[in-house]
Amino acid sequence: MALIQETAFLIRKEIKIEWRQKYAIGGILLYVLSTVFVVYTAFKTLEPQVWNTMFWIIVLFASVNAIAKSFVQENSSRQLYYYTLASPNAIIFSKIIYNTGLLLLLSALSFGVFSLVAGNPVKSSLEFFVAVFLGSMGFSITFTFISAIAAKASNSATLMAILSFPIVIPIILTLLKISANALRLMQDSSVWKDMLILVAIDFILLAVTFILFPFLWRD
Amino acid sequence: MRSNWWKILGVLILLYVFIVGMLVPLKPGITSAQPSVLQAGEVVTMTISGYNTFFTKSTDHRAWIKADDTHALAASAIKVLNDQQLEASFRLPTYLPSDEKRLTASLLIDNSFDGATVIPGNLFLQQDSTNQAMGSQAWQTSSIGELHSKSGMSFPFRAILYETIRNTYFHVSLWLAMVILLITSLVFSIRYLSTTNPIDDYKAMSFTSSGLLFGVMGITTGMIWAKDTWGTYWTWEEVKMNMTAIALLIYMAYFVLRSSFEDMEKRARIAAVYNIFAFAALIPLIYVVPRLTDSLHPGSGGNPAFGGEDLDNTMRMVFYPAVIGWTLIGVWISSLIYRARKLEEQLYDD
Known part of the structure; x- marks a missing residue:
C-alpha cells in the first residue's frame, strides 16, 4: 500500500517538475517534429516498408533523448533527500510509469505528424496501437534503468546510447514484426504470440529492474 | 602441479580436437x-x-x-x-x-x-x-539388397558443406564456450552484489574478457564459414552470429562503463548491475530471432544441418570434447587476467 501511495505521489512530483520547466518537454516534442521533417524531406515518398522502419527509428531516438535526463535533471543532494523519504522501488516505479506516459505522448505525436506528411499506411489500427503501447513500456523500462546507470558516470550521453541500444534490440525486432503485420506488409496469424513475447520481455525487464535498482540507488 | 591438472587436460583435449578434427577423412x-x-x-x-x-x-x-x-x-x-x-x-x-x-x-x-x-x-x-x-x-523387380558400410572413422559428407563441416568444432564450440564463460561472469556479478567482495568483481571482469575474446573468434570463424558456404560474410539469418555480435556490443559497453568510474566500489557495483540487466535482456533474443525469418542456418529451412539428429556419433566424439576443451582454456585465460588484475591493484595500492 505504501508503495502505491509513494509512487502516486512521486508521479505527481514528476509531472509538476515537468510543468515548471517546460523547456524539457517542449524540447522533446520539437525534437520529434524536426526528425520527422528531416526524414520526410530526405525520402519525400515513403514506401510502407520504409515508413515502418523510420517510424520506429524516430521513436527510438526520441525516447532515448527524452528519458536520458530522468536521473540527471535533479541534483544529487535532492536525490539523496528522496532516498530518505521513499523506497527505491517507488522511485524507479514512478519514473517508469511517468516515462511510459511521456513515450506514449511522444509516439502519438510522431505518428500524427508522420501520417500527416508521409501518409498513414496502417491497416490494422488495433495491432499498431498495441505495438505502440507495449513498445513504449519496454523502451521506458529499459531506458529508465539505463539512465539510472549512466547518471552515475561522467559522460552519460554516450553511455546512455551504447549501454541501451544493444539491450533494446529484442524489443525493436518484435515491434517491427508486429507493426509490419499491422501495415499488412506480411500476414502472420500468430501475431498475438509476438505480442505475448513482448509482454513477457516487459515483465522480465520490470522484475530485474525491481531487484537491481536498490543496489544501484544506494550511494 | 596437482592444482593445474585441468589446464593440462584442456590443452590435451584441444590437441585431440585439432588432430582428430582435421585429419579424420570425410565419408565418401x-x-x-x-x-x-x-x-x-x-x-x-x-x-x-x-x-x-x-x-x-x-x-x-x-x-x-x-x-x-x-x-x-x-x-x-x-x-x-x-x-x-x-x-x-x-x-x-x-x-x-x-x-x-x-x-x-x-x-x-x-x-x-x-x-x-x-x-x-x-x-x-x-x-x-x-x-x-x-x-x-x-x-x-530390382530391390536393394544388403548394403556395405565404410569401415574406420569418418565424418559425414554433406553437399555445400564438404570439408568445412570440421568448423563445427571451432565455430559452434567456441560459441558454446563463450556462453558458458559469460554465464560464469554473470554468477560472479550476482555474487558480488551479495558479498561486495572485490575479488568477485575481478573474477566477473576476467570471465567477461575471455568471453569477449571467444566471441570475436567465434564470429570470425563463422564469417569465414558463411563466406564459403553461403557466399556472404554476414547474414541476418545466422542467429548465433548476430547474437554474438549483440553480446560483443553489450560487453564492450560493459568495459566502457567500467572505465568511466574512478571509484572502485562504485565501478564494481554498477558494472555488476549492468551485467545482470544486460544478460536478462538478451535471453528473449534466443526466442525472438528465430521467429522472425526462416533461417538459412544449418538445421532450419531445409539447410544441411549437423545439430540434433544430424550430428552423428563420430562428430559427437570430437564436438563435445571441443566444447569442454575450449571452456577449460577460457577458464585458464580468465584466471591469468584475474591474477594480472590483482597484481596491478596491489601495485597501485603501494
Whole structure:
C-alpha cells in the first residue's frame, strides 16, 4: 500500500517538475517534429516498408533523448533527500510509469505528424496501437534503468546510447514484426504470440529492474 | 602441479580436437551425377563423380535410382573410369512408379570398399503418359539388397558443406564456450552484489574478457564459414552470429562503463548491475530471432544441418570434447587476467 501511495505521489512530483520547466518537454516534442521533417524531406515518398522502419527509428531516438535526463535533471543532494523519504522501488516505479506516459505522448505525436506528411499506411489500427503501447513500456523500462546507470558516470550521453541500444534490440525486432503485420506488409496469424513475447520481455525487464535498482540507488 | 591438472587436460583435449578434427577423412560421397534429367523408356549412361571415393579398389559396384522407399531401379552395367568417376547405365522402364509426369529420385551407389553413398533428390525423372500400376511393377523387380558400410572413422559428407563441416568444432564450440564463460561472469556479478567482495568483481571482469575474446573468434570463424558456404560474410539469418555480435556490443559497453568510474566500489557495483540487466535482456533474443525469418542456418529451412539428429556419433566424439576443451582454456585465460588484475591493484595500492 505504501508503495502505491509513494509512487502516486512521486508521479505527481514528476509531472509538476515537468510543468515548471517546460523547456524539457517542449524540447522533446520539437525534437520529434524536426526528425520527422528531416526524414520526410530526405525520402519525400515513403514506401510502407520504409515508413515502418523510420517510424520506429524516430521513436527510438526520441525516447532515448527524452528519458536520458530522468536521473540527471535533479541534483544529487535532492536525490539523496528522496532516498530518505521513499523506497527505491517507488522511485524507479514512478519514473517508469511517468516515462511510459511521456513515450506514449511522444509516439502519438510522431505518428500524427508522420501520417500527416508521409501518409498513414496502417491497416490494422488495433495491432499498431498495441505495438505502440507495449513498445513504449519496454523502451521506458529499459531506458529508465539505463539512465539510472549512466547518471552515475561522467559522460552519460554516450553511455546512455551504447549501454541501451544493444539491450533494446529484442524489443525493436518484435515491434517491427508486429507493426509490419499491422501495415499488412506480411500476414502472420500468430501475431498475438509476438505480442505475448513482448509482454513477457516487459515483465522480465520490470522484475530485474525491481531487484537491481536498490543496489544501484544506494550511494 | 596437482592444482593445474585441468589446464593440462584442456590443452590435451584441444590437441585431440585439432588432430582428430582435421585429419579424420570425410565419408565418401557423390558430388554430381550427369545427366540429371532422365526420360522414361530410354537407356541412359550416367557419369557419377565421387568425393573421397576409391572406385578402383573394389569390383562389386552396384547402383540404383531410388524413386521412393519401395521403388528402385538397378543399373544394368557399371564401368569404373578412375577413383573419382564411374559410368552407370540404366534401362528406364516405359512407366514411372507414380501418377505424376515428373518425379524426383535419389541415386544410390554401393561397393565393398567405400560403402553405400547416396545423393538425395538430385535426379529428375520424366514420363509422357502415366500408368502407376505398370510403373510400380517395373520398378519393384530390382530391390536393394544388403548394403556395405565404410569401415574406420569418418565424418559425414554433406553437399555445400564438404570439408568445412570440421568448423563445427571451432565455430559452434567456441560459441558454446563463450556462453558458458559469460554465464560464469554473470554468477560472479550476482555474487558480488551479495558479498561486495572485490575479488568477485575481478573474477566477473576476467570471465567477461575471455568471453569477449571467444566471441570475436567465434564470429570470425563463422564469417569465414558463411563466406564459403553461403557466399556472404554476414547474414541476418545466422542467429548465433548476430547474437554474438549483440553480446560483443553489450560487453564492450560493459568495459566502457567500467572505465568511466574512478571509484572502485562504485565501478564494481554498477558494472555488476549492468551485467545482470544486460544478460536478462538478451535471453528473449534466443526466442525472438528465430521467429522472425526462416533461417538459412544449418538445421532450419531445409539447410544441411549437423545439430540434433544430424550430428552423428563420430562428430559427437570430437564436438563435445571441443566444447569442454575450449571452456577449460577460457577458464585458464580468465584466471591469468584475474591474477594480472590483482597484481596491478596491489601495485597501485603501494
